[in-house]
Amino acid sequence: MTWPDIAVVGGGLLGRCLAWRASRAGLTAALYDAASSLGEGSAAWAAAGMITPAAEAVDADAEIVAMGRHSLTLWPQWLDQLPHPVFYRDTGTLLLWHREDAGEARRFKKMLTERDAQAQLVHVDAARLDELEPALGARFSQALHLPGEAQVDNRALLEAVAVALEEANVPCHWQTFIPDDALPDAGVVVDCRGMGACRDWPQLRGVRGEIARLDAPEIDLRHMLRLLHPRYSVYVVPRAEGKLVVGATSIESDDRSAVSVRGALELLSSAFSMLPALAEARILEFATQVRPALPDNQPAFQYDRERRLLRINGLYRHGFLLTPTVVEEALAVLSGHGEMESTGRWSCLRRVHSGSRNLR
Numbered sequence: 001m002t003w004p005d006i007a008v009v010g011g012g013l014l015g016r017c018l019a020w021r022a023s024r025a026g027l028t029a030a031l032y033d034a035a036s037s038l039g040e041g042s043a044a045w046a047a048a049g050m051i052t053p054a055a056e057a058v059d060a061d062a063e064i065v066a067m068g069r070h071s072l073t074l075w076p077q078w079l080d081q082l083p084h085p086v087f088y089r090d091t092g093t094l095l096l097w098h099r100e101d102a103g104e105a106r107r108f109k110k111m112l113t114e115r116d117a118q119a120q121l122v123h124v125d126a127a128r129l130d131e132l133e134p135a136l137g138a139r140f141s142q143a144l145h146l147p148g149e150a151q152v153d154n155r156a157l158l159e160a161v162a163v164a165l166e167e168a169n170v171p172c173h174w175q176t177f178i179p180d181d182a183l184p185d186a187g188v189v190v191d192c193r194g195m196g197a198c199r200d201w202p203q204l205r206g207v208r209g210e211i212a213r214l215d216a217p218e219i220d221l222r223h224m225l226r227l228l229h230p231r232y233s234v235y236v237v238p239r240a241e242g243k244l245v246v247g248a249t250s251i252e253s254d255d256r257s258a259v260s261v262r263g264a265l266e267l268l269s270s271a272f273s274m275l276p277a278l279a280e281a282r283i284l285e286f287a288t289q290v291r292p293a294l295p296d297n298q299p300a301f302q303y304d305r306e307r308r309l310l311r312i313n314g315l316y317r318h319g320f321l322l323t324p325t326v327v328e329e330a331l332a333v334l335s336g337h338g339e340m341e342s343t344g345r346w347s348c349l350r351r352v353h354s355g356s357r358n359l360r
Contacts, residue, residue, distance in 0.1 A: 108228055255288075
């Protein structure tokens, strides 16, 4: 039996995108995941699909921001190559704050200016805000606009990539658990299991994400909204057909239990304070998931030469922001165009290795 060039273990956002792009690059691939093709076991299932490098620049390393900008150029190309359309919008992010939190807006503007010279940050007065986002009414007298930032429908994307894998005849072994001591046969095995790899990557920690999915057909929201608040940062992201995703950026916890009453109240009340029309929205779902993070909140590659095993992990809350760039770098390595130690564009992806060697 002929082995595939790569076997990807973990079919969340990163794993299935890597298998798909590998097949398009001429590599033979196979994919294994413990959940179904829907991706309900992945961190990407409970996400808002935001691709917002400038908004993340205040808290993220400069290289993460640069990788995110590169991903912004790749996402439209990828989406055009999928077998059916996936909702994508790049109208940008509106940053809002209540009067008592004006200091947070000043802090954000100052930090963004210092950390990201390429950021386009536009101050918006009340009249312009009404033009950009009529759904807000006259609730805010000013805002900050980050144009060009984007979002993609996370669940529709997971489904479309699964269909693309099927059409490319990539063997996908859904609902198949792969133990650490029984890796599939392949030229290289790529571990994209996220928190499922914590036994082999003990530095990983969990970062909990919580979202509410709402049905609000009366609200025509044109931009992503972020509330600048000293304690509880919340976003509202529009989807097609009047759907909205409301979420909190991150909670330091590996707790996978359901959203608490307190968490739900904080999430929805913060969103309601930005958009009172949400009072009549219908709650479709609360969802939680734990995202894998390394101590410095940056992704990394780890290569086990003896086992011909490449581990990719630590995308933190930046899964949609970073996945195209990380996949592109991984394919350079897997195709023999890079070496783990000495080449590659992104230094954070080279910092963990087990020797320098082409993988193919």
